[in-house]
Amino acid sequence: MNQNMTNLEIAELLRSVAAAFELKNADKNRFRIIAYERAADAVEHESSELKDLWDEGKLKDVPGIGESIAMHLDEIFRTGKSKHLKDVMSGLPKAMFKLMEVPGIGAKTSFKLVKELNISDKNPFNELKKAIKEGKVNNIEGFGEKSASDILQSIEEQKNKSKRILLPYAQRIADEILEWINKDHSVVRAEPLGSLRRKASTIGDIDIAVASKKALQVIEHFCNYPKRVRVLERGERTASIILPSSIQVDLMVQSPESFGSLLQHFTGSKHHNIALREYSIKKGMSLSEYGIKQKGKLLKFKDEEGFYKKLGMEYIPPELREDSGEIEAALQSDIPKLVEIKDIKGDLQIHSDFDIETSHDLGESSMEEIVQKANDLGYEYIALTEHNPSQSGHNKKQFTDILKRKKEKIDKINYSISKDKNKRIQYVFNSLEIDILTDGKLPFDDEVLDILDFALVSIHSSFRKPKDEMTKRVLGAFDHKKVKIFAHPTARLLNERESIELDWPRIFDFCKSNKKYLEIDADPKRLDLPDFLVKEAVDSGVKLSMGTDAHHKNGMDNMIWGISVARRGWTKSSDIINTLSVKEIKKVLLG
């Protein structure tokens, strides 16, 4: 424990406390254990840092954190430790909490192993592995050959487990498995569910639901998937396999007349389902993957619409099912009509191969290829947004010359587009993605900027600066008249680089007052703004811009992933400037 614990560390602490309670008062108060686990979940789920919420006196606004836990956290943030939580965990070996990271090892198993084998805190995983190999584990009461070797395998898999899977890659893996599953003739329908169906930016496990009257046959077929490394479990209705890189695939089978309930159950999220079930209990209904039980009778649902309707709710799109207000909205028929890919009329961040003498990466496709691709996608407009020419080795005249050359080329393209009545595409914006320098300035002055139609700004260096300094830096650059869009605003790279720290409410206010726009960068390794900030931005009345950040014409197909983020952020088409017609967007960007 320390004064500056992150949400992840706090969640881990609360989970350890839950485990400690589980061991210490076995049957006394199991709901306290659940309360701590739910608090841990809530902290992990929370988009703001708890320390910041504590600063603002809002700790108890986090659902799952009440009087008592808030008090302990307050003590931690003030003094760096909590006497009570420390007492709860006292006498339990640290190694125990570490071993619980292994799938299949819970509190009780972990405690028993550490105690029986005298495992030290130093390297519990290696010590446990060694004990298993020496045959010491299968002699412990409650363990056997199989459980010992399962644990060994779990530790190994945990070690080589890849990071969370990027959305499009998870989709490809799921598509391949679906192709295999559909070879079984008893399969009526098969769908990828879980976080993949909710279109989360990264995916942990891959979940698949199948409608079939022959569950056992489907499960047999699934477990024979050629790319499997091993079968993790295999029951009458569900099965799990492990793929290379320790990717887990879970399968659930249900008869076609109940497939709607299975879709609903297996799509999740866990938080959404729990909230939904708690609400339903009050209405005298009990929900499960089999249907809705009411007065002892089981009602079955072929589709999800009927399921939600029975609960007195509007249909909730999968992307919204995170227990972040969607149930309340659905009860009041207040679910927004979410933006769709067909609403998008243009792509506002694309890099061509025009040699702009940048120190960043150039695109790989020519302007002409990109314009053709945009036309194929049905777009009315695009923006060509190469990185700015490098600062070193260019003086003002050279900047001007390069940008004038680019403008001439785009002018020609626009002229030829205007002559071709068969083309959907009507305008190419002459733009640029400009670095925000460390001091908040842009690399060149207004005269050079004037050559452009408009500009994007973004951060590509000095990512780790304090929130206030970073916010001033961004607003300094964003303030220029020609600058309309802040591109990939958090600068995060999924699995690789954390988001920068910004005062978001201040950024949102600035955008609203000054007609500036925040980008959703649709590049699958960015997906930036992240969904929860999209929701906050939209709630604050900020308008967004969509860009694929394509560095090759094929990258323009990535718009769909940006749309997924927008939808998860409760975005309507009117919240996004790229849904405007070419005539309207010129007023917005050229003004």
Added chain:
DNA sequence: GCCGTTTTCGGCCCGACTGTTTTCAGTCG
């Protein structure tokens, strides 16, 4: 320990699978 669209007290989501047992505890999603 948390929480309130019947409640400030009395509830707390629901079910599957596995190994080690011989009816169930532990774990997971």
